[in-house]
Amino acid sequence: xxxxxxxxxxxxxxxxxGMLEFVPILPGxxxxxxxxxxxxxxxxxxxxxxxxxxxxxxxxxAQLVASQMVQGGAPLLLILLAVAVVNLRFAMYxxxxxxxxxxxxxxxxxxxxxxxxxxxxxxxxxxLERVVPRERLPYxxxxxxxxxxxxxxxxxxxxxxxxxxxxxxxxDFAVTLTFIxxxxxxxxxxxxxxxACAGGLAAxxxxxxxxxxxxxxxxxxxxxxxxxxTRFSSRWGRWEARS
Amino acid sequence: xxxxLILGMSLITFLLRSSFIVFLSKGxxxxxxxxxxxxxxAAVLAALVWPDxxxxxxxxxxxxxxxxxxxxxxxxxWKTKNVLYTVLLGMLALWGLRGLGL
Numbered sequence: 001x002x003x004x005x006x007x008x009x010x011x012x013x014x015x016x017x018g019m020l021e022f023v024p025i026l027p028g029x030x031x032x033x034x035x036x037x038x039x040x041x042x043x044x045x046x047x048x049x050x051x052x053x054x055x056x057x058x059x060x061x062a063q064l065v066a067s068q069m070v071q072g073g074a075p076l077l078l079i080l081l082a083v084a085v086v087n088l089r090f091a092m093y094x095x096x097x098x099x100x101x102x103x104x105x106x107x108x109x110x111x112x113x114x115x116x117x118x119x120x121x122x123x124x125x126x127x128l129e130r131v132v133p134r135e136r137l138p139y140x141x142x143x144x145x146x147x148x149x150x151x152x153x154x155x156x157x158x159x160x161x162x163x164x165x166x167x168x169x170x171x172d173f174a175v176t177l178t179f180i181x182x183x184x185x186x187x188x189x190x191x192x193x194x195x196a197c198a199g200g201l202a203a204x205x206x207x208x209x210x211x212x213x214x215x216x217x218x219x220x221x222x223x224x225x226x227x228x229x230t231r232f233s234s235r236w237g238r239w240e241a242r243s
Numbered sequence: 244x245x246x247x248l249i250l251g252m253s254l255i256t257f258l259l260r261s262s263f264i265v266f267l268s269k270g271x272x273x274x275x276x277x278x279x280x281x282x283x284x285a286a287v288l289a290a291l292v293w294p295d296x297x298x299x300x301x302x303x304x305x306x307x308x309x310x311x312x313x314x315x316x317x318x319x320x321w322k323t324k325n326v327l328y329t330v331l332l333g334m335l336a337l338w339g340l341r342g343l344g345l
């Protein structure tokens with residue numbers, strides 16, 4: 001059977017379109033949710049607490065870090081500090097998306113604020129420009145709510161399965177692969193390549209720091225090196241144009 | 244304690260995510276900030292990925308099964324831009340390399 005052609009845009013509601021365009025990103029969210037669910041229960045949280053953290057906290061990497069720290073007996077304030085550091089990247093995402101969300105209602109923006117993840121950010125920063133402005137809000141909610149629902153189901157499954165998921169599967173590596181799949185398309189030119197290499201290297205070199213500070217340092221170093229590279233590239237461009 | 248953790252984490256996460264979308268949604272960024280924001284995804288995602296592959300408990304380490312599987316993942320992601328293929332082939336590579344005793 002031949003695959004049917006995609007339906008014309010007008011027949012598909014923007015909410016549904018957001019959900020559909022999010023589907024290719026889902027395979028990475030599923031193992032991630034499982035891993036987080038397992039980690040939360042292993043850290044000693046009850047099923048209800050685990051569900052609560054996923055439903056309200058709703059931030060994979062931070063949930064993982066918080067679980068590790070709860071298990072290690074860290075005090076609450078330090079855990080929250082680590083959460084803030086790990087999630088600081090969302091403020092940067094928020095800044096990137098600000099202008100694209102500007103036409104939304106207050107409630108629409110608040111919902112998008114609550115639902116913003118690495119996955120939906122990757123989708124919106126690549127695809128949102130192609131959506132007609134007045135369809136953008138339902139589009140973002142379709143993708144965002146879909147991700148939210150999948151996350152709740154998968155972390156619950158992980159919490160229920162707990163130890164029965166074999167360690168030998170190394171499901172946490174699937175999380176790494178997800179971030180690779182989201183990150184590689186962000187490398188488009190020399191500055192972004194330089195940002196990725198410098199940021200990654202800096203994060204490795206500072207990995208022994210507490211609270212995942214290396215994530216913040218890596219981001220800062222990557223952006224700084226990328227900016228330098230942009231400057232050199234444009235000079236190089238001018239120099240080439242002159243000669 | 245867990246209830247406080249849930250509350251605190253929810254609040255912090257929401258405030259960070261909404262920072263510019265909800266609370267500072269007016270205004271334009273100057274060009275230099277725009278340039279920097281364009282570099283955010285590449286820099287942040289690399290800072291998440293590299294330590295996963297090259298460190299263990301904060302220390303630098305070379306685990307070749309992970310490194311090779313990650314390199315394959317980068318190649319697949321670059322060629323296909325597809326999360327499913329990247330995760331699937333990367334995991335198969337990791338399990339395969341472990342099976343071979345690498």
